[in-house]
Ligand SMILES: Nc1nc2c(c(=O)[nH]1)N[C@H]1C(S)=C(S)[C@@H](COP(=O)(O)OP(=O)(O)OC[C@H]3O[C@@H](n4cnc5c(N)ncnc54)[C@H](O)[C@@H]3O)O[C@H]1N2
């Protein structure tokens with residue numbers, strides 16, 4: 001049997017970053033930069049004001065104080081967006097708004113709250129008063145400011161020619177803001193993978209359909225399509241398809257040949273075990289690029305993996321819903337993340353303390369859905385309430401988060417209804433046969 005790590009390496013080897021394309025800003029969200037984003041000019045481009053107030057010469061107001069105002073003549077206005085450059089000569093000031101370029105001659109800004117208008121009628125003391133900016137107004141400055149006060153310097157955020165976003169960064173809202181602020185309307189990113197999802201089994205019907213005995217709603221294709229989307233790729237949900245190997249083979253070959261548009265990978269569920277009607281195994285029996293293996297992990301033992309003749313990677317996951325979920329997490333998601341162009345393809349992991357123990361299969365690693373719980377939780381038979389959020393920081397004395405099995409009634413890989421209670425998957429190493437209360441394990445948070 002292949003180890004968990006060996007199979008992970010084999011699935012990652014199927015994936016490579018997809019080619020780079022140039023897309024409008026918003027289309028780059030969730031994709032990975034294929035090239036640095038570099039500034040054309042300094043950012044900010046010019047010295048500008050951080051406050052609504054008056055651009056002054058600091059030396060003019062060096063002696064100013066609340067009870068010793070210095071009166072300056074207001075010779076103009078610069079609002080944000082204005083291209084005007086009124087000169088601030090000694091003894092003068094210019095009204096300036098936040099973001100407006102600092103006019104020539106000025107070296108500091110006095111916030112309007114630290115000024116008054118000489119001889120103005122008393123108004124609301126909480127409301128600052130503005131002197132006339134038309135050239136005849138006077139302003140009394142009531143505080144000294146140092147040179148550079150309330151001035152945002154050119155190049156303070158980034159120098160001209162500096163890389164503000166590195167290739168390899170996953171684009172989020174703040175990356176779009178940084179790119180736009182240096183004047184980029186498009187970004188060069190790795191193309192988003194498009195992943196076909198197929199669930200197989202004669203027993204499967206669409207959710208909501210009438211069920212005759214033996215039939216069940218298809219849940220795996222929804223899980224997988226959503227997991228593909230959550231991983232950052234675009235799902236193409238096909239199926240459920242029946243246990244007809246020839247028809248499934250035609251569908252897979254068609255996907256590989258581009259009949260359904262670009263497809264960068266195919267994920268199937270079901271039909272890979274040792275049953276008499278295992279459709280995926282039968283459909284791919286003659287495909288030399290695809291192998292079926294047993295992996296020493298529970299759930300997720302029967303796995304298929306490889307490439308179709310056209311080069312499309314395929315992952316055939318076992319059909320038990322918890323197996324499908326765990327298999328996607330450890331074998332498919334990292335590969336999709338690599339196709340996106342990410343260097344770090346792993347989920348965040350931490351060590352945790354186990355609240356209640358359980359027995360595990362011998363000589364197989366285990367991926368146990370676990371739930372984060374308060375460190376003082378009394379062990380319960382099973383808890384269905386959604387009382388703990390995944391971001392609750394509950395930790396044991398050692399400072400580690402505490403977990404229990406999400407499906408405390410058993411670890412059966414059919415227990416799909418309880419799966420949403422899990423916050424992550426705990427990895428029990430293959431050489432551990434029993435997990436005891438107080439043991440520590442590694443968990444990756446899903
Ligand atoms: N004799 C043996 N039997 C089984 C073995 C074994 O080693 N020897 N392994 C078991 C393990 S472990 C797993 S996992 C399953 C894997 O079987 P398949 O991948 O062939 O999956 P199916 O037989 O198609 O389905 C298994 C189970 O899951 C349900 N299922 C399948 N697809 C869906 C879906 N899309 N939505 C909801 N539920 C689904 C299906 O109805 C079955 O109950 O084999 C064990 N057997």
Ligand code: MOO
Pocket residue numbers: 297298299300301302318320323413
């Ligand atoms: O390996 Mo199966 O995937 O245990 O449930």
